[in-house]
Amino acid sequence: MSQQKLAIVTGGNKGIGFAIVQGLCKKFQGIVYLTSRDEKLGKEAVDKLKELGLNPRFHQLNxxxxxxxxxxxxxxxxxYGGVDILINNAGIAFKGASTEPFGVQAEVTIKTNYYGTLRMSEAFLPLLKNGAQLIQMSSSAGHLFKVPSPELRSKLSSDQLTIENLSLLMEEFIRSAKSGNNVELGWGSSAYSISKVGVSALARIQQRMVDALYPDKNISVNSCHPGYVSTDMSSHKGPLTIEEGAVSALYLALAPHGLKGxxxxxxxxxxxxxxxxxPY
Structure with a gap:
């Protein structure tokens, strides 16, 4: 079993995830895993980084x-026994011109962005080492006040909110989207935003969880907004480069910031x- 430090990035074959892997390979004193759903694209991304003199490793992950x-x-x-850095970057967003019914968009988006992130977190929480960094990639769309309803904001920001109840709220949103009354009920009209609000709330809950479960391990759980980046997800409309989009995640991963939740x-x-x- 390797005793080296280990960093993992989900959704690392392109865009911000690719830039995060690149940044970690340059600065992190340990092994870096680029993971992606598509094995071919993931291995091609690793080869690109190796051409730059970097040495990430690959593992398929959906x-x-x-x-x-x-x-x-x-x-x-x-x-490896454990993980020092886990960056949950993988996510999806429907295009504005998408013709899928909003209820379908809501269910699919929440499935990946919220439940996929939750699945990875719950699987790897027991493997987080002393001083580990768990980083949930959120968005400016993931700020609490993207939810119009004060009542929903109160529920989502409660210090008593559990993952079980957060998941129930995500399901409530999906039902409202399928029924067509999501705006009337205070959720707004963006499935992506609600999914990322869920991710931001999840990080806060998980910080409380690791503090209670592993009080001596000094684990940090934070969420971050990468900025409006030129990626496939933004149809390359964002003004920032992928390297600029990786800055906040790399800061949380590598800097001695002491931030939690x-x-x-x-x-x-x-x-x-x-x-x-x-600052929207």
Whole structure:
């Protein structure tokens, strides 16, 4: 079993995830795994980085597939014992011109962005080493005040909110989207936003969880907004490069910041998630 430090990035074959892997390979004193759903694309991304003189490793991973997550978890446990950095970057977004019914968009988006992130987190929490960093990739769309309803915001930001109840809220949103009354009920009209609000809330809950379960391990769980980046997801409309989009995640992964349960902006500033002051 390797005693080297280990970093894992989900959705690393392109875009921000690719840039995060690149940044880790340059600065992290340990092994870096680039993971992706598509094995061919993942290996091609690793080859690109090797051409730059970097040395990431690859493992196939589909965060929507419980078996895939379990297989990767067991591989990591057997070969490395634990994880020092886990960056849950994999995610999806429907295009504005998408013709799929909103209820379908809501269900599919929540499935990957929220439940996929939750699945990875729950699988790997027991493997997080002393001082580990768990980083949930959120968005400016994941700020609490993207949810119009004060009542829903209160539920989502409660210090008593559990993962079980957060998941129930995500299911409530999906039902409202399928019924067509999501705006009337205070959820707004963006499935992507609600999925990322769920991710941001999840990080806060998980920080409380690891503090209670592993009080001596000094694990940090934070969420971050990468900025509006030129990627396939943004149809390359974002003004930032993928390297600029990786800055906040790399800061949380590598800097001695001491942050726990926080929501970080693209410039690495701590933004109060429960106050309407995000620099949208």
């Amino acid at each position: 965060i929507d597939d419980p078996k895939s997550v379990e297989t990767f978890k067991n591989y990591v446990k057997t070969n 926080k929501y970080i902006w693209s410039d690495c500033a701590v933004i109060e998630w429960t106050a309407p002051n995000a």
